[in-house]
Amino acid sequence: MMSRTSTLFRLASRNLRRYLRRTALTSSAMIVGGALMIFSLSIGDGGHEDWIESGSRMGSGHITIQAPGFKTSRKIEDRLSTAARANAEAALQQPGVAEHVISVVPQLAIGGLASSPTGARPAQIIGVDPVAEAEFSMLDDRLIEGRYLESGDRLAAYVGAGMMESLDLRLNSRLVLTAQDADGEISGQLVRVVGVFRSGVPEIDQTLVHIPLATGGAWLHSGDDVTTIAILVNGSRAVPSIQRALQRELATEIDNGELAVLSWREVSPELNAAVRIDDMGNYIWQGIMFGIIALGIVNTVLMSVMYRKREFGLLQALGFTPRQTGGLVITEGLALTAVSGFFGIALGLFLTWLFFRNGLDFSFTWDENFTFSGVVVDPIIVPLFSVRRVMQSLLFILTIGTLASLYPAIRAMRIDVAEAMKFER
Amino acid sequence: MKQQNNAAVRTEEIWKVFQQEAEEVQAVRGVSLTIEPGEFTAMAGPSGSGKTTLLNLIGGLTRATRGEVQVAGQELTAMSNRQLARLRLDQIGFVFQAYNLLPVLTAAENAEFPLLLQGVDVTERRKRVHSLFERTGLTGLEDRRPGKLSGGQQQRVAVIRAVVGEPALVLADEPTANLDSEASDQLLEMMEELNRELGTTFVFATHDPRVMDRARRLVRLVDGAIAANEQR
Amino acid sequence: MRSMTLLTVLILVGAGTASGQRTAQEIIDHVDRIMRGESSRGVATMDVVTENWERSMTMEVWSLGTEYSLIRITAPKKEEGTATLMADDEIWNYLPRVDRTIKIPASMMMGAWMGSHFTNDDLVKESRLIEDYDIEVSHDGDREGVRVWELTLTPKEEAAVVWGRIEYQVRQNDWMPTWARYYDEDGALVRTMSFSDYRQMGGRLVPAVMELIPEDKPEERTLVRYTELEFDIDIDENFFSLRALRSGGR
Structure with a gap:
């Protein structure tokens, strides 16, 4: 029901506001995490674009x-x-x-x-x-x-x-x-x-x-x-669709074995591997970072559940099904994550653009002619912003939020109503 | 199936046994009880007599160790948690001793909550809640948070919530325990009136003499079993 | 080591009447073709001395024209059976230790064939001295009591050769080369090839020993000595097969 969901939401958001300080702390961690994630993805993509451009221009193109x-x-x-x-x-x-x-x-x-x-x-x-x-x-x-x-x-x-x-x-x-x-x-x-x-x-x-x-x-x-x-x-992002378009247009010739349309990934597999590995490394450390943040979320949401045992008992007495109880908890956790994550991503985009849109100078870590796999790496990296990455990040954060709320939700569902409603004289 | 009667509540040889560390606590022992629709009945006894546990059994908040419970013709012992939740939503209203209301919702929002869960549309909800608030002299308090209401007002809002969905049964566990005599009287007046006008069955667990006095039937419990059953 | 080829050698000895260029050409052509016959088989040893090591190898060599040749190492034991086949502008190597035949693409033809100072270039490409160079007799007379010609070869415009200049010394009495000097375009001497031990083999007068010394590393050298040599033997293109590569021509 529409308004049921909105009441659920209202419940969730008011609950979050009740424990503002705790919420704010976890929220901040998520904001920082979201910002860092977008920052590193943008810089990483920018660097890769550079390598690809360099490799393409010294070889046989994108x-x-x-x-x-x-x-x-x-x-x-x-x-x-x-x-x-x-x-x-x-x-x-x-x-x-x-x-x-x-x-x-x-x-x-x-x-x-x-x-x-x-x-x-x-x-x-x-x-x-x-x-x-x-x-x-x-x-x-x-x-x-x-x-x-x-x-x-x-x-x-x-x-x-x-x-x-x-x-x-x-x-x-x-x-x-x-x-x-x-x-x-x-x-x-x-x-x-x-x-x-x-x-x-x-x-x-x-x-x-x-x-x-x-x-x-x-x-x-x-x-x-x-x-x-x-x-x-x-831009390397255009490559897959253009490759496909050319392959469609030249389908006859390709079938006849007259020509092949190859992307830079196929022509320079080492470069492809290098980009992939670099991305993978990025994902790993982000995974670790968000793992830690997720623990914070679990803690916050779990504590808010444990402090409200009575209320949850009451809700069940009123007719909340176990699923609805779990849903409420997940909604709270998700709301917390989503809002902070969204804000964090926006902040990350803004700050990255503001400070580094002209490039991040890595020359303090590398010496001049750092080369590998057939490309020269320019020590100044200009970040690359893309909708795809923003969507990816949002999705990732929402998933983290949901998963982190899962355990607290289960605990909430297990609350024994009679126990919870007991009034100690 | 056991179609037969339309008793509001029927228990048959119902038992509830708790495991507390190594000890077994028999809170309710073989209670068989039938409550007809429209009754205004109190279950009375000292603490430890099992009256709250019996109330919880009737309300589906606890599962019986042995025996059967039916509410509005439906057998509780066979139901899943989800089915029990549905039953509570549709057929049972609860009034607890305290902390009845969700602190983040207003009085009106609290009162309409069961209707919300049932999927009743907003106009209808507002109408019913408003009329109940009027009828019970609580107009003007709709938009207050529970924190801004007196104990008595909170309990009365809880009662409105209990009856707003037109359930078969309202279960009240020591509703007057935290109230002064005036507030208690007001509350009990309200409940009696609703019982008369709406025909809702009211069942109390209490040891407050004021409640016992007003009850039209009194079931005395001692050590988990019925000791006496008095009609007034 | 030169590829063997047969082209009819017309040596008009001592005609002298034609332009100096023609005689010079003939001299060089003769030199060029000394080791060539339509077909040939030989046994040679090659000693290589470099900065870091020395080695000696014995090999059996077959060739047919400029297109085909097969070289099989017979000594030392460690290398025995290793063979190189050149047929139709493709080069194959056979390594008996791993029983593998590898095709060498043009781009893999690094310098130093078998670690010597000869390049694959020396081996594979048809030697066309008279086609790629303008030849002049720069000295006609005595050197240390021997009457010799010294000839200067300058690359023709756009000839695909690396040398700026090559100089030859050839004995006048038997048209045998004594040395060849290779210079780069700046006029610096890069390497010297010297010929010695002239004898009759396979019906011809040939220098049985050829030694190549790089100028920048005078302690290094490669020396090739022919112990057997016969020309115009009975083999054809089919002889130069991958099977022969592995079995050593047996």
Whole structure:
């Protein structure tokens, strides 16, 4: 019944107000907990977004379109056919997708060898469109010597500091790239170093080489073909829906085995794992914190039940069913949790925004070039706010509130009415 | 089933035994009692005579160790807790010695509580409560919290609550014990009047002579068993 | 160690009338092709000395043209049976200890084949000295009482080679190379290959010993000595199979 519920609510809220000090204490703990939770989730999400952006911009984007076998083989024969590429590029124009796309670049990526008089090293060779890639990539920003590739370049290479050192190269040095071409022959290509970068990620600095796409195509006899279409979108949250949209649009090609639409999670499983593990760690410590808060709630609600044995007895005498008795207790506990939790989340959002919207500087804990799993971590983390997280947090808090009230509710249901109503003279 | 009579209350060889540490306490021993609708009956006896326990048994607040209890034709011993709660809501009103009212609700809210639980709509509820308040001279006190009412006023509000749902039975456990003589008289007047006008059965557990005097039937209990049964 | 290939060698000895370039080319071409035949089989030992260790290996080598070769280690006991197969621009390794055949992708062809100073590059790619370099005779005359040519090889524009310059010394009487020096683009000497112990093997005059010394680490070297060598043996493409890789060509 509507008004029965509201009376229940009124009962619950007035009861909470009766013991204001106790309620306030538990409430404060919940508020702090809620605020901390939102703060850490926002900062965590912000950090992850940074990693994902970084990994995407130094690799093949948030979303990558490739031929199905390419991920494992990295061979030129597993490149996109002209038709597949055209279809993919068309699919990126569709509404629902296009507005999220920041940048699309074609890449011809192969594994090969880079040789100098000093020796040879494995290389990840990527033929790029210099102008598009400069906009897409972070790599050109990591320039330490020389310049990035420019349109019109032919025998130019953009090389990492690690490779420069291991192959004893300097600007304008001769570098021979060797790889298997489209005809299966092992073939060499001369390039000269025009620019050097340092990303901070050892694997990238030691193996990544950018050359002009046209040069790569001529060398490997693959013409204008590309192996990869790298797509940057406006935020990692958009990725799942855009991936699905593209997969729907390109369903025929996917079924024919012409291409695959991959997200950053699939292309960089280590990064995916890193994000997941970090989240997990966050959840664990929050779980512990809320476990402690929950104990406080149990205590508060239980005490309020024990102090009102008579009233509960009276309610049962009046006709309250055991279920209604339990329901009243849970409502009280839930009301306490919900209001404080809601307020805590709001407070957390506000304070995080107020103090850290321009980023939280972690450089006091990390040293400069902290890298892992193929990304460079910027010590300044900007928090990321999302509705999803707020909803998650609210739900979590409400669950905690309900669970914490369960035991007191059961105790209330077990109150022996006759005992409770006894009046000691 | 045991359809038969429409007695308000009927107990058959009802027993209640408590385990207190190693000792067994026989609070009620084999009491068989029938109370007809409309009665104004008191169960009297010294403390320890089992009158409160017997009242609790009738009201379904305690379960019998042996024997049977029927209220308004329904057998209590077979009922679940939920069914008992329903029975209490619909058929039984309680007036306790003290602390009858929920402190966080107003007098009117307290009084209408059973109707609320029964799902009666707000207009009807207000009407009934208001008329009862008027009838018993308590107008103006509707919106006061129990803390702002005198002992007598609280008890009278409790009585209103007890009868507002038109139950078959009102059980009152020492309702006058904490009141002075004037308040007691007022309370008993009120209860008698309601008994007459509404026909509600009233059963008291008491050792207050004033209550015993007003009762039309007196059941004396000694050590958990009926010692005497007097009609007035 | 060079891949073996047969191309008809036309050596117009001493014609001298054509441009210096042509003769120079022929000289280098000859040098290039010394160890090549249409098909060949040989037994060689390789001694490698590095900063940290020394080792010596004996191996059996088969080859067919530039496309196919099989190298199987016969000594020491520890390495016996390890083999490398090159066929159709793909490289396979067989490790007898774990009985595993692994395909080596192009990107895994690190320098240092078997820990030596030779690179896979030296092994796999077709050696095309005359295609990739402009060749000139820089000295025609006596060195320590021997009449030699010294030739300078400069990479052609856009040739896919790492060297800035290569210099060869070749004996005029038998067209045998004595040394080759490899320079980077700044003109610094990077490594020196020296040839010695000239003898007839498999019907040809060949340098049975080749030694490669890196310039920056003069105490290190790799020395290859051929103990047996025969050309134009009876094998075809089918010989160079994964089965042969594991069984050692038996």
